[in-house]
Amino acid sequence: MSQLTILKIGGNIIDVPYLLEKFISDFVKIEGPKILIHGGGKLASELSAKMGIETKMHEGRRITDYETLKLVTMVYAGLINKEIVAGFQKDGCNAIGLSGADANIIPATRRAPQPIDFGYVGDVNPQMINDRFLFSLLSMGITPVICAITHDGNGSLLNTNADTIASSIAIAMSKHYSTKLVYCFEKNGVLLDPDDDDSVISLITYDHFQNLKKEGIISKGMIPKLDNAFKAISNGVSEVEIKHASNLNLQIGTLLK
Amino acid sequence: MSQLTILKIGGNIIDVPYLLEKFISDFVKIEGPKILIHGGGKLASELSAKMGIETKMHEGRRITDYETLKLVTMVYAGLINKEIVAGFQKDGCNAIGLSGADANIIPATRRAPQPIDFGYVGDVNPQMINDRFLFSLLSMGITPVICAITHDGNGSLLNTNADTIASSIAIAMSKHYSTKLVYCFEKNGVLLDPDDDDSVISLITYDHFQNLKKEGIISKGMIPKLDNAFKAISNGVSEVEIKHASNLNLQIGTLLK
Numbered sequence: 278m279s280q281l282t283i284l285k286i287g288g289n290i291i292d293v294p295y296l297l298e299k300f301i302s303d304f305v306k307i308e309g310p311k312i313l314i315h316g317g318g319k320l321a322s323e324l325s326a327k328m329g330i331e332t333k334m335h336e337g338r339r340i341t342d343y344e345t346l347k348l349v350t351m352v353y354a355g356l357i358n359k360e361i362v363a364g365f366q367k368d369g370c371n372a373i374g375l376s377g378a379d380a381n382i383i384p385a386t387r388r389a390p391q392p393i394d395f396g397y398v399g400d401v402n403p404q405m406i407n408d409r410f411l412f413s414l415l416s417m418g419i420t421p422v423i424c425a426i427t428h429d430g431n432g433s434l435l436n437t438n439a440d441t442i443a444s445s446i447a448i449a450m451s452k453h454y455s456t457k458l459v460y461c462f463e464k465n466g467v468l469l470d471p472d473d474d475d476s477v478i479s480l481i482t483y484d485h486f487q488n489l490k491k492e493g494i495i496s497k498g499m500i501p502k503l504d505n506a507f508k509a510i511s512n513g514v515s516e517v518e519i520k521h522a523s524n525l526n527l528q529i530g531t532l533l534k
Numbered sequence: 535m536s537q538l539t540i541l542k543i544g545g546n547i548i549d550v551p552y553l554l555e556k557f558i559s560d561f562v563k564i565e566g567p568k569i570l571i572h573g574g575g576k577l578a579s580e581l582s583a584k585m586g587i588e589t590k591m592h593e594g595r596r597i598t599d600y601e602t603l604k605l606v607t608m609v610y611a612g613l614i615n616k617e618i619v620a621g622f623q624k625d626g627c628n629a630i631g632l633s634g635a636d637a638n639i640i641p642a643t644r645r646a647p648q649p650i651d652f653g654y655v656g657d658v659n660p661q662m663i664n665d666r667f668l669f670s671l672l673s674m675g676i677t678p679v680i681c682a683i684t685h686d687g688n689g690s691l692l693n694t695n696a697d698t699i700a701s702s703i704a705i706a707m708s709k710h711y712s713t714k715l716v717y718c719f720e721k722n723g724v725l726l727d728p729d730d731d732d733s734v735i736s737l738i739t740y741d742h743f744q745n746l747k748k749e750g751i752i753s754k755g756m757i758p759k760l761d762n763a764f765k766a767i768s769n770g771v772s773e774v775e776i777k778h779a780s781n782l783n784l785q786i787g788t789l790l791k
Contacts, residue, residue: 355612
């Protein structure tokens with residue numbers, strides 16, 4: 278099977294125009310078929326403030342009321358998605374920007390309102406992904422750029438976690454490709470010492486991960502990310518890499534296998 | 535050749551949720567392959583005011599500065615486009631929302647800044663349309679929903695006239711289909727008496743159009759629309775219909791042949 282790279286970027290890249298521009302030119306250099314998943318960034322919060330929409334949070338997680346849904350749809354599926362696509366086209370990469378509603382690529386389920394009603398938030402699972410359509414696009418040499426908006430099939434768009442979209446797509450695409458999932462974030466990788474960006478652990482196996490958790494070396498914030506990554510691996514994804522977006526084409530990062 | 539319907543709607547439908555919902559359910563009933571082109575509506579102007587962006591006009595035409603470009607990209611390619619797509623999915627029509635940058639379907643040329651600099655505004659011609667990709671989507675049973683944002687291939691998105699996008703796509707798709715272009719607007723069709731919505735002229739040929747212009751029966755605002763329509767017909771489009779969106783599945787409207 279040929280290799281497919283599925284890469285997720287977050288706000289730390291999206292918010293800084295020159296970082297995004299460098300990222301785009303690095304991403305284009307990745308050989309073979311590839312898919313980009315992107316979340317939001319500060320822009321949604323900034324606009325929200327400008328437009329007088331109150332940002333509601335519960336334990337650090339945003340509650341997506343209808344006004345917020347409209348805003349994130351504008352920012353994620355509109356501005357950010359299309360600016361990235363135009364940037365790829367400039368660099369000779371024929372990209373197509375998609376939300377989960379487009380060609381029904383990511384049908385989702387609106388999260389139950391109990392115990393906390395997070396509003397228009399969707400949960401997705403790998404069985405729901407329209408992998409055949411994504412495969413058709415990749416076969417035409419087109420690079421999908423997917424934002425973190427899905428839909429419920431009943432006419433509602435849903436705000437959805439970009440990490441989960443990335444792992445769900447990676448699992449679904451493992452039918453067609455040997456799939457590598459790359460999470461770009463603000464550190465060089467999983468660190469032995471959170472204050473030392475040079476202490477990257479270059480390889481973590483599942484057993485190793487269990488030990489690192491027991492020893493308290495992996496911090497709270499990283500645990501769900503790694504759980505998600507190992508879940509992808511146990512569901513068919515070949516490998517997961519966690520790295521800084523600036524190191525896209527460098528061998529600096531943590532490989533999970 | 536099988537028939538393709540290409541339909542353009544404007545703000546009068548987009549701005550009114552129950553009209554848009556009815557339109558979507560009517561559109562889904564059109565048999566055979568189809569493409570929807572949509573413009574903006576009042577939402578962009580409303581948001582523009584909320585966000586303190588000054589709307590600059592020249593002789594009734596909007597000047598698209600960079601802030602306005604970002605806004606229309608959010609509204610057209612983000613909110614409106616994805617809400618329409620989610621509505622189609624609800625009604626069982628597998629739609630895909632696209633800007634002209636996506637899969638490079640509408641490469642455009644930024645308008646020269648002389649005599650008036652309209653800013654980030656693109657002009658498009660039928661030869662530039664990526665008709666092969668649209669044909670692939672239609673062959674997969676997917677309905678493209680295209681917003682009036684294009685790109686210049688150098689990384690810039692461009693605000694573009696939706697009527698021209700619709701006629702350019704119709705001309706380009708005439709290679710693959712017998713193409714019908716439908717312009718929906720706020721009247722029942724071309725009227726003999728502009729104050730009488732029942733005075734629809736049901737059929738206008740090119741010669742008839744020249745006479746109606748001479749006699750002053752066709753008003754100023756309709757002339758560019760009809761010029762555009764007859765240009766499409768002389769470039770391969772089978773027929774053009776001008777009608778009210780509420781009459782989508784009724785035989786009320788003006789047919790140009």
